Amino acid sequence: MRWWGRVRLALEALWVLALASAIVLPVLPGEALRPVRDVLVRLERTVSVQQHWAMYAPHPQLSHAEMVLSATWPDGSVEDLEEARLAKRAFGTTWFGRKTRSDIWRFYANVRPRKANRDRAWYLRMVCVREARRTGVVPKEIVMHQVRRRFAPPSAVRSGKLPLGRPRTRLVARQSCTQRSVRAMIDADPFAHPNLRPG
């Protein structure tokens, strides 16, 4: 092989090594690799690549939760929102065409109900904007409850228990829509309801 053939092969080998590292480094354990891994994960996240694979790991879900949202309006009335209607039929079955990508968004906003969740905070702010757009009135607050049903173990189901436990509801979050940062978001909305447009 001539010298430029060797150079080309070396460059090609480096390229393949880089691609293979991009695939495997983020999943390799060990503190020694952490600095490289962190940089790589950050770079990959920029282009929305995630090499973290944990399907049904460490175990599959043992319960399912749905968010139930309600809006409190300035006159004190309370209205169940779209999410509450969706939650009512969320414990049945699902098929292609029935699910939308917004279902996935709701799922992320619903995880870790007892801890802070940045995705939930943005979801609830988005709901403030959505409801202001829909009605022309800025809601006072959005209240998020969560309905959770545990899955009975198969041995219990064989003994006559229902596969899904009874629904348990808990309050998860309250988002003020009149808070300054959220109000600024509503005011900046280019698709705001005509009632809320300046002038």
Place this chain on the structure above:
Amino acid sequence: MPTPSHTRTSGPAEGPGPFRREDPEALGLLRIVLVAVFTASLCTHVGAVAEYFSDASPLFGRYARSAFPSRFSLFFYVRDPWAVRAVFAAGLLAHLFWLVGLFTPVAAAVAVLVWISMVGRNPLLYSLPDQLHTALAILLATMPAGRGLGLDAAWRGKRGPVPVWCRWLVQFQLAVVYTATGLLKTGAPWREEGTALYYALVNPYNRHFDVGRWLAPLQPWLLRPLTYLVLVWEVAFGAFVAQNWARERLAGRIRGRWGRIALTDLRPVFLGFGVLMHLGIQVMLYVAFFSFLTVGAYASFLEPGEVRRLGERLRGWRRSRTRPRPPGGPT
């Protein structure tokens, strides 16, 4: 007997391991299969493009950027609903060009740019199947996948050999997906109880059928063994891929009984089980395009000679279908 190459070789045909050159049809087939799934997945956005990615979304403008500060997206800059629809349409067109292998490198780059812009604009609209979609799309876009079974090869004289590492990297990606997830499955439902498949199948988030009561009696003698089988298969997939590389590289060179045993073609066993598992998942659960993507990526295990024989068989079948039948012959 090794099949003679139909390809002029421009690189080190006998380079070391993954740097050997091979006929481009196997990689071309992989491109067609994967890009068909990417395109189908892209099409599911039609009708909601502006709502998801433009300022018509209630999470709009600089607020979208603040919500996902670590991401890149064209749609942080292109925000008008019609402009966003136009970019999406360009992305769809690029996918079609990528699919048929016309101006493949440019089409692949545009297709990937639009896809990562969609995911980056609101990553919370995307889940695990899309994660694999992104990884495979970027990987495929880095490869000369338009050199075989495409219009670049047929019309523009771009047919040429491709490195073996292209297929091997896709195999490696699959190995990492399966083995990593298998090793992370440490919970009691996977290890001690063997109830993981049962719980996956009763979850109303993505079950197709409400059959928990019928599944519970099947748990001890069907679902439990299957749970363990899936776990072992996933963890072993990495070793299978390594063995497959050795088999591809050393077949015919290693002599002796033990050598032949070590290089046994395990693809029917491992990939057959994978196809059945994903078919089962597809029937029982809503997993979007995950099963199609993973099984589609199995095409990377087909070698060029096998793809050529497959093509010859298809052509023979088509000829036999179009050949006029003699009068009075069997119908």
